[in-house]
Amino acid sequence: MVDDISHPTEPDKAAFRPGPVQTFSCPNCGGVIGIRALGITINAVCESCGSIVDVSNENLRIIETAAVKAQAAQIPIGSRGTLFDTEWEVIGYMIRSDGSGRYLWREYLLFNPYQGFRFLTEANGHWNFIKNIRVAIETGGSSRIVELDERQYRLFEQGRAVVRYVMGEFYWRISVEEDTAVADYVAAPHILSKESSDGDIMWSQGIYMPHREIGNAFKLDKLPAPKGIAPNQPSPYTGKLGQIVNVFLVSAGLLLATQLFFNERAADRVVFDRKIQAPASARDQLLISEPITLTGGLANTVVMAKSNVSNNWVELDATLSNDVTDASDSATLPIEYYSGSDSDGPWSEGGQTTEVAFSSVPGGEYHLQVEVDAGAFAEGKPVDLQVKVIRDAPIWANFWLTLLLLLPYPAWALIRHWIFVLKQWSESNTGSVSNLTRTT
Amino acid sequence: MDVELMGSVAELTPDVSPFQIGTTGRHRNIGFALIGRLKMSWSAGMWNEWFLASDDGRTGWLAEAQGFLSIAYETDELLEAGLTHKLTNLQKIADLARRDPSTVIETGHSSEDPLRLGARFKIGNWTYLVMDIKEAACTGCEGELPVIAKIGRKTTSIDLLNETGRFASIELGEDFRRRTYVGEYVEFDSLALSNVRGLPGWSLPKASTSTTGMKGLSNGG
Numbered sequence A: 001m002v003d004d005i006s007h008p009t010e011p012d013k014a015a016f017r018p019g020p021v022q023t024f025s026c027p028n029c030g031g032v033i034g035i036r037a038l039g040i041t042i043n044a045v046c047e048s049c050g051s052i053v054d055v056s057n058e059n060l061r062i063i064e065t066a067a068v069k070a071q072a073a074q075i076p077i078g079s080r081g082t083l084f085d086t087e088w089e090v091i092g093y094m095i096r097s098d099g100s101g102r103y104l105w106r107e108y109l110l111f112n113p114y115q116g117f118r119f120l121t122e123a124n125g126h127w128n129f130i131k132n133i134r135v136a137i138e139t140g141g142s143s144r145i146v147e148l149d150e151r152q153y154r155l156f157e158q159g160r161a162v163v164r165y166v167m168g169e170f171y172w173r174i175s176v177e178e179d180t181a182v183a184d185y186v187a188a189p190h191i192l193s194k195e196s197s198d199g200d201i202m203w204s205q206g207i208y209m210p211h212r213e214i215g216n217a218f219k220l221d222k223l224p225a226p227k228g229i230a231p232n233q234p235s236p237y238t239g240k241l242g243q244i245v246n247v248f249l250v251s252a253g254l255l256l257a258t259q260l261f262f263n264e265r266a267a268d269r270v271v272f273d274r275k276i277q278a279p280a281s282a283r284d285q286l287l288i289s290e291p292i293t294l295t296g297g298l299a300n301t302v303v304m305a306k307s308n309v310s311n312n313w314v315e316l317d318a319t320l321s322n323d324v325t326d327a328s329d330s331a332t333l334p335i336e337y338y339s340g341s342d343s344d345g346p347w348s349e350g351g352q353t354t355e356v357a358f359s360s361v362p363g364g365e366y367h368l369q370v371e372v373d374a375g376a377f378a379e380g381k382p383v384d385l386q387v388k389v390i391r392d393a394p395i396w397a398n399f400w401l402t403l404l405l406l407l408p409y410p411a412w413a414l415i416r417h418w419i420f421v422l423k424q425w426s427e428s429n430t431g432s433v434s435n436l437t438r439t440t
Numbered sequence B: 001m002d003v004e005l006m007g008s009v010a011e012l013t014p015d016v017s018p019f020q021i022g023t024t025g026r027h028r029n030i031g032f033a034l035i036g037r038l039k040m041s042w043s044a045g046m047w048n049e050w051f052l053a054s055d056d057g058r059t060g061w062l063a064e065a066q067g068f069l070s071i072a073y074e075t076d077e078l079l080e081a082g083l084t085h086k087l088t089n090l091q092k093i094a095d096l097a098r099r100d101p102s103t104v105i106e107t108g109h110s111s112e113d114p115l116r117l118g119a120r121f122k123i124g125n126w127t128y129l130v131m132d133i134k135e136a137a138c139t140g141c142e143g144e145l146p147v148i149a150k151i152g153r154k155t156t157s158i159d160l161l162n163e164t165g166r167f168a169s170i171e172l173g174e175d176f177r178r179r180t181y182v183g184e185y186v187e188f189d190s191l192a193l194s195n196v197r198g199l200p201g202w203s204l205p206k207a208s209t210s211t212t213g214m215k216g217l218s219n220g221g
Helices: A211-216 A236-265 A375-378 A397-406 A409-424 B081-099
Strands: A022-025 A032-035 A041-043 A053-054 A060-065 A080-083 A087-097 A104-112 A117-121 A126-133 A145-148 A151-170 A180-186 A190-197 A200-209 A267-278 A286-288 A290-292 A300-308 A311-322 A328-342 A345-351 A352-359 A364-374 A385-392 B022-025 B028-040 B046-053 B059-065 B066-074 B120-123 B126-145 B154-161 B165-172 B178-186
Touching: A032 A041, A032 A200, A032 B120, A041 B059, A060 B046, A080 A211, A104 A151, A117 A200, A126 A190, A126 A211, A145 B028, A151 A190, A200 A211, A236 A409, A267 A290, A267 A364, A300 A311, A300 A328, A311 A352, A311 A375, A328 A352, A364 A375, A397 A409, B028 B059, B028 B154, B046 B126, B059 B178, B066 B165, B081 B154, B081 B165, B126 B165
Parallel strands: none
Antiparallel strands: A022 A032, A041 A053, A041 A151, A053 A060, A080 A087, A087 A104, A087 A151, A104 A117, A117 A126, A126 A200, A145 A151, A151 A180, A180 A190, A190 A200, A267 A385, A286 A364, A290 A364, A300 A352, A300 A385, A311 A328, A311 A364, A328 A345, B022 B028, B028 B046, B028 B126, B046 B059, B059 B066, B066 B178, B120 B126, B126 B154, B154 B165, B165 B178
């Protein structure tokens, strides 16, 4: 029964380089059945009539006769492609569905005589490269987490996988309508799947493959782009997110270092400090300080006012003017402090201190002019005031402003990442989003 | 162990095995050579058991089944009493079935609680899970072998796996001898193989060498 010839099938049609094929005659229709994994394959499908034939020994036995018409696979049987440095030949093709039959996916059996078997799966244009593994993993109890090779996988879905269509050859018994219980655990881009039937448990480990890599490997230019989000598809932000956060942290660190450096260098010298009591008659009068010497070149100069007001207000109009050039900087410094107690308990708002910073004030001789108004003046009462002028003070405002400008991009990326993961897990029939956020 | 030179007493069906008598390699840094082969068959296909001689004097088997490779060396580690009891029971049923082929071995329908898939047992210091129980027959052999490889010689083979990746295999022979092997599943590329079999249409893996070139698909003999 075994033709001892090895020849490539249909060499004229070959955009690929087929391996040697051992051929059998189909016991149903007499058509040619080619076997590529000789001595390993036990079931093969006749290309002509679709019968599933047991080829494990010379008594070729028909297991099932075809009920469905041939369906074209995106990667034809006999195609070769190199993935992970190994050349693989597609020798089997299966269409499977979930229990409802509505959700379909396709599985390709890949063979290399030295490396054994792998699978490519495709669902909605999303591809996975999968290897069966021999491991004893316990999934008992209510745990949704499985650990393998120090990686934690989270249960994504549980259901059934039903074989709907077969083509090519297989190293296990195949049967259309064969029903298997499956559970998928994910740690994107990795996936761990458990298939169990009749007490037999088979684990497989896979990795998400961008569809372009599959197209390149098998020289197919028209693989459709994936739709939706696959369970183990890595978030496009995962890789970037780390970088973005690092860039943010480094920038913030540099910014802080710069700030601290300038703080250290700042003279921070009090060049004027005076306490006065302004009588009610001081309203609309101009109070003029004694001369103030500002040393150095350009530097910031802070005017600070303090008044121990309580449930009242004081307002100062301050002008710092250069005696020589007449150049001046002006600002209003309002001070208000209110406090009390209501049904929510004690409260307070405002403060007893206020300050204004004039930037880039040249060195020289100055006078400070102050006009005071206060709530207390209306009652004919004086107010206590303290006015300080500080030369070259450390200023934090720019630091916080720059930090705020750095924030939106990492925040945006983080939010996009969360949205991606939430969408992904909304498809899960076992996962709950609330306990998901803890680990992602 | 008495290794006998058996020669090619049985015809080997052709396959695409990447191994051949004379293939050498290293397992856990100890060199080995493949010196014999048993071709086994069971209800769901065939596999190869390559008899290996290790440089440190041990002998074992490189099993090649469905693209999976395992290496296991014979051990005298003690089997847990419960396991021994179940194996004796299993062997009795198997023996009965061999003498009367109409008996169907259904390990699940014995009067006694049978050996079940997923059951846990200790071999030596390690606890294993029963992964696979199958009745197999020798369909061919070549090279040097530690057993008389009569065609049709039947064996009950039990595969066990430990959570840390240790693999154990128990063979219950027709001669009522029980042999236990322990080892692990291995990757082809991890074995630093030389003199692997060349296969037409396939390039050799980068790390491996072949001295025989293209031998064609039909093998052995």
